[in-house]
Amino acid sequence: MNSLDKEVHANHSEYEIRKKYLNMTMGDNFAFVIEEDFIPIESSDRYKPLLLGDHFNFGGINLEICVGAGHTLGLVTILLVEERTLLLGDACNPFTFLFDEYSLGVSSNEKTLIELDKLTNGRYDRVYLSHGDGDAPKVMLDSVLAVCEDIKAGRTDDVPFNFMGHTVFIAKKIDETMKRLDGGLGNIVYSKEKVNQ
Template sequence: MADFYRAEKVNDRITAIISFTGEIMYLVNGSERSLLIDTCVGAGNLRDFVERLTEKPLTVLLTHGHIDHAMGAPEFTGNDGKPECEIYMNHADTEIYLGMNSIENRKGYVLAGLGGQMPEGLEETFLPPAPMTFKDLKDGDRFDLGGISVETYALPGHTPGTMVMLIPEEKILILGDACNNATFLFDKNSLTVEEYRENLIQIQNRLEGRFDTTCLCHHVIWVSKDMIRSVIEVCDTIMKDQADDVPFNFMGQQAFVAKKANEYFNRLDGGEGNIIYSKEKIRKKEVTP
């Protein structure tokens, strides 16, 4: 079987690991430890691939609990006789993880992403669902790897437990699925556009001046440092009922793309950042006293 993953250097201390289906993980190497951000779909022998890139003790952080980011976590538990790694995920996403981790779900995701064609030899590598006890990944956590560190910040919206990762020494903010060119904000676990906008403003203010660029976890590594501001503007457009509202279907779910874009989610107006949302989840629900 050809490698399901390939490596691309971000810089001397950070390597992007890119899957056949376009997910991007990040391996951060310090002088004492290494840290892996996300674990893809739980197929393709990710741990073996990572261990070709680093021999240092490894910590694993999950940006959120979705099928394409968290399902490889059992590979790092030590059940295969290898050293056990510390694995962190925000506990707000535990139920999401458990609801998506069946082999059937994961195979369906890969097939959908590859036009119905399973790469030769990949099917045999899917990890069986395994009991997981995640360490709780919290807002403000810091992981010192030796000469470089990773800080974690909560950015709920895409899921309740979505986190972003700041690498302060490199002034890089890894946004993952929290804020990107096709931010999914329409399923039952997503927050409303209004709540999401408030969280975007909060994180932008908190991290102002601490990053020069941002990185994503699907298809494209580098985007500008203005991605968060751009998506705040998209939120404003939706809330003013001025969105383009292009119909969008994803695995049977109906939603709308806020800004017209091509098949690669590049906006046709040349702007950056976008939201795919449900019209039932725009405003916060009023709380009855």
């Protein structure tokens, strides 16, 4: 784990926080969950450091740890070199969160994504995310970069959105399945106070 995410790990490991997230995603089925169903979370101290530029051989596939900070300060992306696959995780997706105390602002996130694009451009053919079925078009990074520019230029729909006590904005209008109405791919949920950060 990147040590910059130790605080996020500690906060999101708390039982009450985990209950809130599970309740939000399970709806009525949450009534069947009991405390014993929750796996105990160990301290982040047990994790080995995951640093930008690290390389790992994983069964004949080389993994390159790349920049990804935005959704959290320690978020990384991973390039599977021989597989020509980029694991974006929460760095870019159809609903990228950039609003809470653990995230960068839109401008800083954009700088991270530009750096990621320079590092990985032409080196991948597939992209995977951490939400939905995980599969995404190769142009997801470009799409989220375009949304960053639209936010900074005031070309957004700014749909109000409430998430666990945060009142923020969805940059581009979406349908009930969270797909953009204008046909675009990436989207950002952001705080107006963090646009230029």
